Every structure is written in C-alpha cells, then in structure tokens.
Amino acid sequence: MAVVGIVPAAGRGERLGSDGPKAFVACGGRPLVEWSLDVLEEVCDRVVMAVPEGWDTDPDHVAGGAVRSASVRAALAAAPEAEIAVVHDAARPLITRELAERCVDAVRSGWQGAIAAGPMTDTVKEADASGRVLRTLDRSVLWRIQTPQAFDAETLRRALDVPDEVLAAATDDASLVEAVGGSVCIVEAPPDNIKVTTPLDLEFAEALLRARS
C-alpha cells in the first residue's frame, strides 16, 4: 500500500516569537521540520509538506491553507496515490520510527485512523467562563492527542471534504475522521513526543534531541 507522509508546516509560529515560520526555526542545529522528515522518509514512500506561501520551492512542497487542517487537505490533494496517509506536525521533532510504524500497522490491520497519544497525568476539571469548577473528569479514560496520526487515505480525503469553517474548528484530523464515522484507535506514544509551541518547548526539545544522540 502506498504510504505518504503529510507534514503541515505552514504555521507562522507566533507563540514561539520566531522571525520566520516555526517549522524552519533552528532546533539542534537544523530546521525544526527536518527531524520529522528524517523519520517519515524512512517509513513512507513519499513525504509532502504544506509550507507557507513563498516557501513552496520543492515539487513535494505545496502552499498551506489558512488553518492547520486546510494545510493537511492541500498536501493530501498533491498525493493522489496515497492509500495510507501519515499526518505529522512539523512541530513534533521527537517522533520515532517505531511510533510512526505502530500507527501505520494499526491502519493496515483495519482501523481507519490510528493516533499517537499520551495518558493524562494531571487531574482534569471542567470550569465555566468565571473560573468556577463544574466537575472533575475521569482522567483514566482521557488521552492527550498528538501526531503522528495515520489514516486510510480515502477516509481522510472524505473527512477533509468539508467547508473551511469546519476545518477551522478542528484541532486535529482524527476528529474530522470521527465525524464521518471512521474508526480511530489510540497508539500510546513515548513521553518525550512533545510539541514545540513556546521558546521553553524549543529548549526542552533541543535537550531531548541531544540526549538521544
């Protein structure tokens, strides 16, 4: 089955406070996204990246959309051969080959989506706008959802074929697949599969990458 990596890398990275797009900020001596590309290129037949307007200089770079899932849709549209799509954020440089392969294997075994996630270690409460606590949730059934997220590509195409405002409200692609009735399973990720959002995350990621090598 043709496995294609889809990397949304078109975010501006405002919370990181970087000059340019977050995916290309230096992390451990190279652009952040390259750590992810190394792994995806081992697992996938091809990798397509959604990049900011003006950065689409490579045949496998496409211009991203206004929101994350629109960038995923644009990249997937450039890979009509994909039978399994492995969506992975440029902002998670600690992805491992083993984690990506476990997601792909779950899709091969019949799931329409298989998504990396970490168990919830904090207590989680729901509160109203004033800060008043309404209730405490059962954390034993809650997961912090990450990427990679592998999908049956046909199901993902169908899930992404929705109006832009629906894409804008989606915080991950699996939620769109769930909305069209797709079956999605959790794949437990190593605890260091962090997302780089703030300057502190970037320092943490660099330390973890250094420790790995």
Ligand code: C5P
């Ligand atoms: O902003 P956030 O960290 O949630 O973005 C997750 C990933 O989605 C990043 O890799 C970012 O580059 C990408 N993204 C994108 N297109 C957008 C917004 C974010 O490809 N319009």
